Amino acid sequence: MGVRMFGASVKRKEDPAFLSGKGRYVDDIVLPNMAYAAFVRSPFGHARINGIDKSAALAVPGVLAVLAYDDLPETLKERPLPLFVQVAALSQPKMPYTLAVDEVRYVGEPVAVVVAESRYIAEDAAALVDVDYEPLPAVADCLAALAPGAPPVHAGSDNNVAARMPSKIGDVEAAFAGAPHIFKERIFQHRGGAFFMECRGAIGSYDPVLNSLLMYISSQGAHRIKRGLLDLFDLGDHQIRVVTPDVGGGFGPKGSLYVEYPAVAACSMLLGRPVKWIEDRRENFVATHQERDQYWDVEIAVDGNAKILGVRGTMTHDNGAYTPWGIVLPWISVATVPGPYVVPAFHIDMISVLTNKVPATPVRGAGRPQAVVVMERLMDRVALELGLDPAEVRRRNFIQPEQMPYKVGLIFRDGRPVTYDSGDYPACQAAALDAIGYEGFRARQEKARQEGRYIGIGIGNAVEGTGLGPYEGATVRVATNGRLVVYTGATPQGQSHKTTLAQIAADHFGVGIDDISVETSDTATISLGVGSFAARTAVNAGSSVHLAATKVAEKIKLVAADMLEVSPDDLELKDGFVHVKGVEEVRKSFREVAVKAIGMPGFSMAGGLEPGLEHTAYFTPDQSTYANGTTVTEVEVDIETGRVKILRLVLAHDCGRVINPLVVDGQIVGGVAHGVGNALYERLVYDDEGQPLSTNFGEYLLPLAADVPRVEIVHQETPSPLNPLGIKGAGEGGTIPTTASVIGAIEDALSPFGVRIAEAPISPQRIVELLGEAALGRTR
């Protein structure tokens, strides 16, 4: 294997199995004697539970158990789910119990669980569990929840504020006091859910002999779920194993610990049988975490040259009923606002508000697309008011490459000051504009208008903190049969980790990616793990694989040098052998070296070496590494119907050094589709009582093949100085700048009518409403 794997567009290791129907997702796993669970969920946004009658359900043939809160193991009755990210600003941390105690706070909250011989029977019986609900006043909108006299989301609370947190740079009062121009916007943003194609699922299998629990869970990190289960059950570290098999998409919400997991575990313990619960799509719409509403009241101060003097305002965030991720989501939103621009003064007060809805937690982009919409709406507003080209306004405000590393002045959710490590923002925008032909656009636009067609162009610039700590580890091992294995807590959900991590390791051993097994997300194989979210795996797990593989490759040479009686420096690795440079036949196989390295029973280890051909590394980044990107979108709006058609979309991005261009392009294009959905289609509607009205794929609209544009990608490559491989995260970069760009393009298309857009997503109906009389077009 002379070909370098790192940086190559190699086909994915994962695919042959997936393409032939041999993937193994949690619902594909069948254990002997398995039983099936279905949950009884609250139909009310807020209600007291006065009683639960399980008798009719228990009478159904094939029903094995019906559990409500009172039937849970003692520790689950005593302990709510643990909150992993506690911060001082979170004044009302709220976590649920495994099953509702005596109050439900969102539609879909689990009240009881039925276990039966089949899912069909479990559903039959779940419908017969008679819960005596006493409806309580509910509040669904976060502004309404803040109003005096609003009903408490949690009975007994005197207000619905989960957290308040200011984020500040410099002296914003002074900046605004002397500013020649101040522009104010009120921007409403709604972001929908993840809607991975594989719903969540869990299998609990309790072994009474070992008093141990094995769980298969479709997650974004087995280790954090194990940690949660350790908090909830009185079991030792060795008594809980969580395995995440193939995962059909995650995008954030599969990273949470959900109440269904301990519930399924409890069912298995009670029955002594494996119990499977597979979330169905109806449950997915009400019980899987979503993103949600944010109301931004912001103003920008600029000088006469359109240079930003300051940004200030408030952001009100709809958190839902519980706080599993604390304030992570709105915090990221606020910290992302300055983006690639020099913002000398800044003050945004964030208020995170409890509502009677399923919790809001990060979805691909994690609050950043909203921040980019806010900042880019402000930039477009400045351009409009000062009569400048929107791209020029941005150019005047970019952080310059020579200012790197650049301290923004805010604290990021990793607890460190937001310090951009590298990147060339002006070049990134310029590359995107160049690719789309921005120079000639105004002429094209004018010509189109003369034909009665309304086209527009919009720019979205974003900087994204990726590769967050604390770490993701990797063990690299050469087994005694000579086979190479990488074990990691990283948890792929489509991101191709098995391929990219193998690529990183392969170069150290002179082998191909198929010679390396990458085993992910099994708590039995590596002791610590964090999981895959926040575009962190390539940076953290990738660096750890690199560090561990370096050590193991060195050790192969050390052991083999002893065996071959040469210097380690004279050796090189290739195709499963270590041989003397230039003399390939003088060699030892990895197998021989691995056997030698574990020693022989009764004999001393040679050369004072640690036994085994393996090494575990935990790369711990000092701070996030910041990727960046620019989306430029050209749209056409049918002013009569309000339909938006994306004509072209260019995304220039910089995620540092690229491990596999094929994989990165896939991440980018998929991310763009998500951003397009957030701009045009995806909307989770609730009524005033917290009743979800978007509960199927006919009501919640995901972008389909005919709705998304062909994405033209421009690569920039500024290596990160913060990790040994120079990489940055790529998983969210397509999504984050795209929504803002699409919204900006629509506004630009409608500029002859003076239409301003201060919301996302935007529907054809809303566009027609904003156009008013002008929408009558030729039929007027």
Add this chain to the structure above:
Amino acid sequence: MKPSPFTYHDPQSVAETAAILSEVEDCRLLAGGQSLMPMMNFRFVQPSNLVDLNGVRELAFVREDAGRIAFGAMTRQRTLERSAGLRESCPIIPLALSHVGHRQTRARGTIGGSLCHFDPSAELCNLAALHEAELVLARRGGERALPFAEFGVGYLTTAVEPDEFLREVRFRRWPQGHGYAFEEFAMRHGDFAICAISCLVTLAPSGAVDDIAIAVSGVGAVPFRLGEAEASARGERPGHDLYRALATAASKVEAMSDSYVSAGYRQHLARILTYRAVKSAVENAGMRAAA
């Protein structure tokens, strides 16, 4: 999301179907299953008896004669979509069907199933209104034919009695070379229409409108025709003024509103799409006549 238990019946003939329906209660008829099966999976519908019509082969046919085109209720949407005969005689049918769901749903979905489900935005219901469909309902010992206007009673509701089933649908056949257009606005390809307007037109040698039909669906609780406006259009010369008058008439209809779409927007779309549909139908009538 699994269906609740039911007793399954799979008759193989019209007579057998009629006999079962005369005997069982709390029954649903399963045609293509593209609407009923989701509702059963969601348990919105939990019938005690399910009568599967897919084995009744005599219910799948297309027959054309001079004045009418008759469809068996179990004729698949895909059959209609691919029918070379219909492409000639009634090209609006394959055109409208391209908006119905997706290829996998059209493979199973039937004309009768769609009409009996009677979704107000269903394309086939629109076409039934447009073609003054006659619907033949069978029951044990007899059958009756209903005009479309009497078949559809209200939102998702038809005049089909519990012991009846739709046997045949008959469309009025328009003369060769008629103009046609189907204008639909849905959020995404294959979604239920927020508004769909269909139009058929024939032109007199003078160029004036000879006959015209315009059907509106997705807007009201049931699809309907713009009868008065159609009448006033006959004999008129096509052009902007006529299109605008018809569009205005379409915009004055009563419209539904829900959590996603307002009545006002539906009316607005009815106006816009009527203008487009009539214009397009007139233009291709001219072209087809010329060809």
Add this chain to the structure above:
Amino acid sequence: MSQTRSIAVTVNGRTYEKTVETRRTLVDFLRVDLGLTGTHIGCEHGACGACTVRVEGEAVRSCLMLAVQANGKSIVTVEGLAQGNALNPLQQAFWEKNGLQCGFCTPGMLMTISEFLEEVPSPTEEEVREALSGNVCRCTGYQAIVDAVLQVAAQARAEKEAV
């Protein structure tokens, strides 16, 4: 008590005789009763296309059919596409173009496209996108899938011309 029936269904060339509840969906029959877990459940309301299989050649949603309706019928699932361990040209094109990420929608995509290309061997990009509009993918943004379909169609054309 629920009603059952005995059925005989041919899947990927092999005939299975089973007794099933009449309410059992075809997709549950394939996955649970036959262990053919390559066909996936994504929504159970006919919206996502993950469960698409071919029944008597036609691509249909197996969550919207009952197992009893498949009695006497011939079905092909994703497990029936490859010839032994050799991926078929469509599977190969998906692999080369990175037409999948999490892999969950992939079987449904493959079954839909395999039928589509038999009907429309030389599609335009627009036709491909429309044909795919009944299959949701949340990972890829569809572009690589569209490219894979266009590539396999072009290959088939080239091979035909070469003959």
